[in-house]
Amino acid sequence: MDDELKRRLLKTTRLHLAMEGEETLQRLREFSERPAAMEYFYTLFHQLANGAGPAAMAGERKIIATMCMQVPQELILAVGAHPLRLCSGANAYDQVGAEFMPAKSCPVIRATLGMLRVNQSLWGDTMAGIVVPTTCDQKKKACEELGDMGYPVYSLEMPAGKESDLARYYWQESVKQFAVDLEKMVGRRLTAAGLRQAIAKVGRAAALFRQLHGLRGNRPPIILGSDLFLVYNAYFFDDIERWSRAVEVLVAELEQRRQNGVRVTNRRAPRLLFTGSPPIFPNFKVPVLVEQSGGIIVVDESCSSTRLLSDSVAYDQASLNDMVPAVADRYLKPCTCPCLTPNQDRLRKLVAMADEFAVDGVVYQAFAGCLPYELERRQVNETLSERGIPMLYVETDYSPEDSGQLSTRVEAFIESIKARKRKQARQQS
Amino acid sequence: MNSLKDLRRVVNHASLGRFRFYVQLFSFVLLIYGGYLAINVGNQLPTFACLYSDLHGGACYLLGFQHQMATPWSQLFGGRGLAILIGLATFVAFFVVFNKAWCGFICPLGTLQDWLSSLRRKLNIRAAGYSEPVFQRLSKIKYVLLALLILIPMAIGNSFFGLPKLGHDWGVPFCMICPGRTILPLFTGDFSQLAIDFSSLAKLTLTALGLAITGLLIIGSLFKPRFFCLFCPMSALHYIFSRTGLLRLTKNGAKCTRCGNCFRACDMGIRAIADDLESKNIVKDDCMMCGKCIEVCPEDGCLQAKVLSLPVYESTAEGFFKRMNRKNNG
Ligand code: SF4
Numbered sequence: 156m157d158d159e160l161k162r163r164l165l166k167t168t169r170l171h172l173a174m175e176g177e178e179t180l181q182r183l184r185e186f187s188e189r190p191a192a193m194e195y196f197y198t199l200f201h202q203l204a205n206g207a208g209p210a211a212m213a214g215e216r217k218i219i220a221t222m223c224m225q226v227p228q229e230l231i232l233a234v235g236a237h238p239l240r241l242c243s244g245a246n247a248y249d250q251v252g253a254e255f256m257p258a259k260s261c262p263v264i265r266a267t268l269g270m271l272r273v274n275q276s277l278w279g280d281t282m283a284g285i286v287v288p289t290t291c292d293q294k295k296k297a298c299e300e301l302g303d304m305g306y307p308v309y310s311l312e313m314p315a316g317k318e319s320d321l322a323r324y325y326w327q328e329s330v331k332q333f334a335v336d337l338e339k340m341v342g343r344r345l346t347a348a349g350l351r352q353a354i355a356k357v358g359r360a361a362a363l364f365r366q367l368h369g370l371r372g373n374r375p376p377i378i379l380g381s382d383l384f385l386v387y388n389a390y391f392f393d394d395i396e397r398w399s400r401a402v403e404v405l406v407a408e409l410e411q412r413r414q415n416g417v418r419v420t421n422r423r424a425p426r427l428l429f430t431g432s433p434p435i436f437p438n439f440k441v442p443v444l445v446e447q448s449g450g451i452i453v454v455d456e457s458c459s460s461t462r463l464l465s466d467s468v469a470y471d472q473a474s475l476n477d478m479v480p481a482v483a484d485r486y487l488k489p490c491t492c493p494c495l496t497p498n499q500d501r502l503r504k505l506v507a508m509a510d511e512f513a514v515d516g517v518v519y520q521a522f523a524g525c526l527p528y529e530l531e532r533r534q535v536n537e538t539l540s541e542r543g544i545p546m547l548y549v550e551t552d553y554s555p556e557d558s559g560q561l562s563t564r565v566e567a568f569i570e571s572i573k574a575r576k577r578k579q580a581r582q583q584s
Numbered sequence: 585m586n587s588l589k590d591l592r593r594v595v596n597h598a599s600l601g602r603f604r605f606y607v608q609l610f611s612f613v614l615l616i617y618g619g620y621l622a623i624n625v626g627n628q629l630p631t632f633a634c635l636y637s638d639l640h641g642g643a644c645y646l647l648g649f650q651h652q653m654a655t656p657w658s659q660l661f662g663g664r665g666l667a668i669l670i671g672l673a674t675f676v677a678f679f680v681v682f683n684k685a686w687c688g689f690i691c692p693l694g695t696l697q698d699w700l701s702s703l704r705r706k707l708n709i710r711a712a713g714y715s716e717p718v719f720q721r722l723s724k725i726k727y728v729l730l731a732l733l734i735l736i737p738m739a740i741g742n743s744f745f746g747l748p749k750l751g752h753d754w755g756v757p758f759c760m761i762c763p764g765r766t767i768l769p770l771f772t773g774d775f776s777q778l779a780i781d782f783s784s785l786a787k788l789t790l791t792a793l794g795l796a797i798t799g800l801l802i803i804g805s806l807f808k809p810r811f812f813c814l815f816c817p818m819s820a821l822h823y824i825f826s827r828t829g830l831l832r833l834t835k836n837g838a839k840c841t842r843c844g845n846c847f848r849a850c851d852m853g854i855r856a857i858a859d860d861l862e863s864k865n866i867v868k869d870d871c872m873m874c875g876k877c878i879e880v881c882p883e884d885g886c887l888q889a890k891v892l893s894l895p896v897y898e899s900t901a902e903g904f905f906k907r908m909n910r911k912n913n914g
Pocket residue numbers: 630631632686687688691692693694695812813814816817818819872
């Protein structure tokens with residue numbers, strides 16, 4: 156590609172990105188009763204959609220970019236670097252990626268690689284490393300693509316399962332090695348004090364996450380699931396302390412709402428659990444549709460959202476010997492990523508969430524090309540139907556083309572739940 | 585009602601570890617020096633309060649138990665049989681109240697090992713553990729020791745399969761090898777147990793073994809927390825009655841994420857605490873009911889310590905973050 160062409164591609168992509176981002180934000184703003192504390196997140200994503208690069212988030216710190224939530228963030232923070240999750244949800248970038256990647260690949264990978272290709276001249280030097288765990292096959296191959304583009308790629312080896320002692324040992328050794336290599340990438344030593352502080356920062360974020368998680372289950376609902384996807388998406392790139400402060404404000408506002416009885420939707424709105432391929436800004440197509448159609452996402456299970464902070468590190472002794480394995484365990488043992496085999500824990504977690512949040516149905520999003528989630532559909536479906544919980548399975552991608560057809564299906568699903576609830580109510584009375 | 589809720593919240597936010605430290609200290613002093621104040625809580629204690637330590641304020645059941653096991657079978661149906669039953673009943677009565685928490689909170693030898701672990705932390709020595717297959721194999725040794733400490737005395741009072749009876753030098757064989765006998769008297773200034781008894785081959789073997797085990801315990805505890813407890817026959821005897829305990833440790837598998845925090849915290853190295861999703865009663869044979877697992881479990885109500893069915897301490901997210909916060913910043 157000659158330079159002129161590259162420049163033009165960059166320009167049109169940016170325009171598309173801005174339009175896409177603004178449209179999603181616009182849709183979110185159209186819902187009634189937005190919490191005022193959400194303004195922080197709208198602004199953040201407005202900046203992101205309008206071209207704010209990673210450096211804008213990291214300040215003076217070095218950036219260690221990641222392509223999955225499986226990369227131990229505590230270690231990155233401990234060496235004083237800024238962790239930045241790259242996974243992109245932009246159709247604009249997906250289109251760039253489609254130029255050089257197979258049509259059947261997953262949109263998350265395509266968009267992320269597209270983004271890294273088109274922005275290379277702008278971001279190239281700001282990243283001290285891109286860490287890609289060997290989770291799904293497409294991520295593994297992405298490592299090679301990125302390496303060929305000239306990015307400093309680090310492939311973090313991860314086992315294919317987590318049940319055996321061997322898997323745990325392998326992962327712990329892999330993480331230890333990563334810690335050593337990270338020191339070189341960033342040029343700073345990992346110390347026990349630094350790691351303890353990093354664990355504390357993530358712990359604070361996780362504690363706030365738990366509060367938020369509890370509040371979102373309130374009856375009647377006091378915050379939309381779509382808004383929360385935005386909040387958790389911000390955790391991908393925002394400074395962790397700034398993020399925690401913003402969430403603290405949000406939690407306080409929601410606590411007020413709970414006491415004052417403010418609600419975002421009516422009491423009888425079907426309560427839904429969202430699971431599957433990750434909704435990443437600006438691709439909030441499905442969650443927004445669900446909530447526009449009168450459903451409410453009261454809880455979700457996805458790696459761009461609740462899974463980010465559900466689990467927390469506990470260590471016995473504040474020494475590296477104890478803390479590094481503790482950090483490593485956090486990323487493997489409770490993980491419910493469909494890349495793992497077996498993945499019974501995901502089924503158990505979905506059932507537990509459905510119980511705890513008293514959900515009426517489940518929305519399962521699978522990106523066309525994301526085989527692990529497509530393949531787990533059957534197990535999830537069977538587990539849920541055993542318990543009489545209806546599930547809507549949607550296969551989709553980042554393009555807006557299927558919106559019409561999607562909204563018909565989503566509306567029908569929500570109507571059927573409403574009808575069911577009415578029937579149950581009649582039977583009870 | 586609300587005040588009860590508040591109280592439980594306060595309790596669940598507390599650090600059980602600190603509470604345990606003080607209970608252990610108190611029990612240690614009581615059981616080692618209680619004799620000074622003429623305190624004696626009984627001779628059938630389900631814990632290593634050693635009779636060889638002169639000032640003991642209570643004593644271990646195993647010494648008397650081994651003596652009783654040497655009773656000839658012909659005498660079992662008289663008064664001596666009754667005495668054995670009463671002894672056992674007293675032991676069980678003591679045990680039932682605290683269940684295996686006797687190990688986590690009261691046993692002086694257990695406490696001593698915890699103190700050695702603190703020393704290990706100070707020295708920044710990394711805690712060692714066993715791989716699962718090794719753990720499973722080692723974990724059986726305590727049952728073998730329990731069987732031996734019953735069978736050997738029996739062979740003194742009785743003849744097995746027409747073999748000659750064992751000599752009295754084989755009496756109380758477990759006490760002879762128990763590190764409680766050698767170590768606990770040291771705290772009262774009595775070093776006499778740190779010797780090898782050359783008076784007979786049996787005594788020579790047993791006391792030499794005892795010294796070796798003592799050395800192993802001290803060195804082992806500097807690397808592996810609760811090194812000795814995995815082999816302890818008292819713990820095996822406990823487990824027989826564990827189901828009757830009033831104090832319980834329960835798990836709600838549906839809430840468990842298998843994060844493994846509990847397993848990493850467990851000084852006994854019990855994997856099942858994280859991986860077992862089925863058992864409600866999660867007191868495994870090696871468990872000492874220290875409650876460390878409850879403290880580090882971030883899931884609400886996943887692990888609970890209960891008295892009968894009343895939860896007295898349980899895992900909560902809020903409590904978890906409170907404790908971790910203290911740890912991270914303290
Ligand atoms: S297992 Fe440990 S704590 Fe329990 S009685 Fe034996 S030595 Fe004491």
